[in-house]
Amino acid sequence: MARTPIIAGNWKMNNTIVEGKNLVRGLAPLVKDAKVTVVVCPTATALAAVADAALGTNIHVGAQNVHWESHGAFTGEISTGMLNEIGVDYCVLGHSERRGYFGETDEGVNKRAHAAFAAGITPIICCGESLEQREAGVYLDFVAGQVKAALAGFKPEEVAQLVIAYEPIWAIGTGKTASFEQAEEVCAHIRKTVAAEFGQEAADGIRIQYGGSVKPATIKDLMKQPNVDGALVGGASLKAKDFSEIVNY
Numbered sequence: 001m002a003r004t005p006i007i008a009g010n011w012k013m014n015n016t017i018v019e020g021k022n023l024v025r026g027l028a029p030l031v032k033d034a035k036v037t038v039v040v041c042p043t044a045t046a047l048a049a050v051a052d053a054a055l056g057t058n059i060h061v062g063a064q065n066v067h068w069e070s071h072g073a074f075t076g077e078i079s080t081g082m083l084n085e086i087g088v089d090y091c092v093l094g095h096s097e098r099r100g101y102f103g104e105t106d107e108g109v110n111k112r113a114h115a116a117f118a119a120g121i122t123p124i125i126c127c128g129e130s131l132e133q134r135e136a137g138v139y140l141d142f143v144a145g146q147v148k149a150a151l152a153g154f155k156p157e158e159v160a161q162l163v164i165a166y167e168p169i170w171a172i173g174t175g176k177t178a179s180f181e182q183a184e185e186v187c188a189h190i191r192k193t194v195a196a197e198f199g200q201e202a203a204d205g206i207r208i209q210y211g212g213s214v215k216p217a218t219i220k221d222l223m224k225q226p227n228v229d230g231a232l233v234g235g236a237s238l239k240a241k242d243f244s245e246i247v248n249y
């Protein structure tokens with residue numbers, strides 16, 4: 001099954017409303033002929049303005065998190081209904097920064113993923129090992145465990161529509177990108193894990209991104225890997241020129 005690659009820019013805690021709008025306006029003409037799904041994920045405050053600036057372009061807008069409850073006393077959280085109102089199509093979930101700094105758990109990621117999917121928002125579910133786990137040789141099992149936990153309770157035909165982002169923590173924002181072989185090894189293992197849990201069709205459909213210091217210079221060879229279906233880009237997504245070069249690899 002042919003999978004359309006997906007390249008998403010995770011802006012993290014960068015870009016005000018004005019900066020975000022300017023970035024998307026600069027990006028739109030540069031990526032208008034992209035052969036991949038293009039997504040930008042601004043901060044919550046800039047979501048509506050960026051979605052507005054992206055109207056009529058091929059740029060999709062994603063959030064950086066969403067809560068599983070529809071409303072209520074959850075200070076600092078955002079609901080799927082709020083994202084639907086803005087026209088958000090994707091949502092990054094379980095990023096290692098959320099897990100590491102804000103205590104997000106596998107169980108919470110699973111609940112957020114179900115809520116997003118039910119609301120028509122495609123989850124981009126992040127997973128990835130620490131340097132210690134890699135050096136201890138437990139990284140494949142660890143990542144497979146994160147994936148199984150995040151996908152628990154989904155039906156195979158739903159799993160086929162999801163996006164997983166494999167982001168080794170040691171490669172995020174460090175300039176130390178994983179080698180193409182390392183990225184492919186884990187992405188292939190994720191697909192194998194999905195096949196074992198949900199069947200081959202689900203595994204053939206799900207899109208698996210690599211994330212961690214992706215740059216214009218590294219994207220081409222990364223995308224040659226059979227199990228890498230795109231990238232989740234942090235730092236290099238903050239400049240229209242760099243991100244467009246990644247998108248147009």
Ligand SMILES: O=C[C@H](O)COP(=O)(O)O
Nearest residue numbers: 010172173212213234235
């Ligand atoms: O979500 C994106 C990743 O954490 C990668 O960030 P980076 O490209 O700055 O290493």
